[in-house]
Amino acid sequence: MQRMAGFSEMRQLICGFSVSAATSAIAELGVADLLSAGPRSVAELAQASGADLSVLRRVMRFLASEGVFEQHEGDVFALNERSQWLKADIPGSLRPRASFVGSALNWTAWSGFLDSVRTGRSALQAASGRTLFDVVKSDPGAAATFNRFMADQTATSVEAILSAISFADVRAFVDVGGGRGALVAGVLRANASLRGTLFDLPEVIVSAGSLLDQAGVADRCRMVGGDFFEAVPSDGDLYALKFVLHDWPDAECIRILQNCARAMAADGRVLVIEHVVPEHGGSHFARFMDMNMLALTAGGRERTQAEFAQLFAAAGLKLRRAFPTPIDIVALECVSV
Numbered sequence: 001m002q003r004m005a006g007f008s009e010m011r012q013l014i015c016g017f018s019v020s021a022a023t024s025a026i027a028e029l030g031v032a033d034l035l036s037a038g039p040r041s042v043a044e045l046a047q048a049s050g051a052d053l054s055v056l057r058r059v060m061r062f063l064a065s066e067g068v069f070e071q072h073e074g075d076v077f078a079l080n081e082r083s084q085w086l087k088a089d090i091p092g093s094l095r096p097r098a099s100f101v102g103s104a105l106n107w108t109a110w111s112g113f114l115d116s117v118r119t120g121r122s123a124l125q126a127a128s129g130r131t132l133f134d135v136v137k138s139d140p141g142a143a144a145t146f147n148r149f150m151a152d153q154t155a156t157s158v159e160a161i162l163s164a165i166s167f168a169d170v171r172a173f174v175d176v177g178g179g180r181g182a183l184v185a186g187v188l189r190a191n192a193s194l195r196g197t198l199f200d201l202p203e204v205i206v207s208a209g210s211l212l213d214q215a216g217v218a219d220r221c222r223m224v225g226g227d228f229f230e231a232v233p234s235d236g237d238l239y240a241l242k243f244v245l246h247d248w249p250d251a252e253c254i255r256i257l258q259n260c261a262r263a264m265a266a267d268g269r270v271l272v273i274e275h276v277v278p279e280h281g282g283s284h285f286a287r288f289m290d291m292n293m294l295a296l297t298a299g300g301r302e303r304t305q306a307e308f309a310q311l312f313a314a315a316g317l318k319l320r321r322a323f324p325t326p327i328d329i330v331a332l333e334c335v336s337v
């Protein structure tokens, strides 16, 4: 038979969404945690997770065939190097991401992708007529899913950020668009003399205190609601923008950066923490994130370091240093020109 070069590989790529969907469902059911202590039969997993036995067997066999679990004789399954990252309680857990990927909000957004490519609108807007932040404002269920994902994935990335950057010489840390405060909580917990400000939209700040309480830093962190397109709290000496600029087009990014530059102390710095797209070609998570921004945000995108440097220059800032972290995100430190 004539070899159909590339056919199987292309078909596999087209159907990759099924691995996403199945992994999300399994993550949501907590199967990886149920396998923490060692291999278990699918019958035990179904009973402990409340899943349908026959469907769970098919899904686990499928995921094992895709290299997500190990399958032993008698439909017994075990964690492997990949699926261990679906456990909830390990630093760097990928479970929050898997849960978000399986959410209705995410699938709705990707369903508008073709329209987005045709029209330049965000895929979520094309599919639902609403932006991500419209949905988050008006739909408490979607807001909870999104804010939990942001907080959980930030909590798991704090260790990586702390391992790359020293906060020892910082006096007042301002987390701009800090969501529920996972970053500021982690930074304050690790630096006992630091004071912090968590700044986000008023409707996010209203429900943001618990992470600061859990970290035991609430007495050193004020929470301020507002709009970063208007102004941000003043007098900090380090302003973090983590996964904020990638939500917005260039003009909006420049406004946010200008407001940070205007508000910060004379010796202040802005720390932009993002996935940075490499200049060279080849597979990189930042390129997936760029598609994700296309799906979810109105005009957001991932950028190369050179593109960030242009935004900084337009806001009266200059890039001083770039700190790579162990998890493929980069912290770009800027100061006033």
Ligand SMILES: C[S@@+](CC[C@H](N)C(=O)[O-])C[C@H]1O[C@@H](n2cnc3c(N)ncnc32)[C@H](O)[C@@H]1O
Binding pocket: 133, 150, 151, 154, 176, 177, 178, 179, 180, 182, 199, 200, 201, 204, 226, 227, 228, 229, 241, 242, 243, 244, 247
């Ligand atoms: C992608 S999330 C990142 C959250 C957090 N920095 C993190 O990394 O987990 C973007 C954040 O920007 C906030 N945000 C959006 N528009 C805003 C505005 N106009 N003013 C202040 N915060 C805003 C959102 O509420 C959200 O918490």
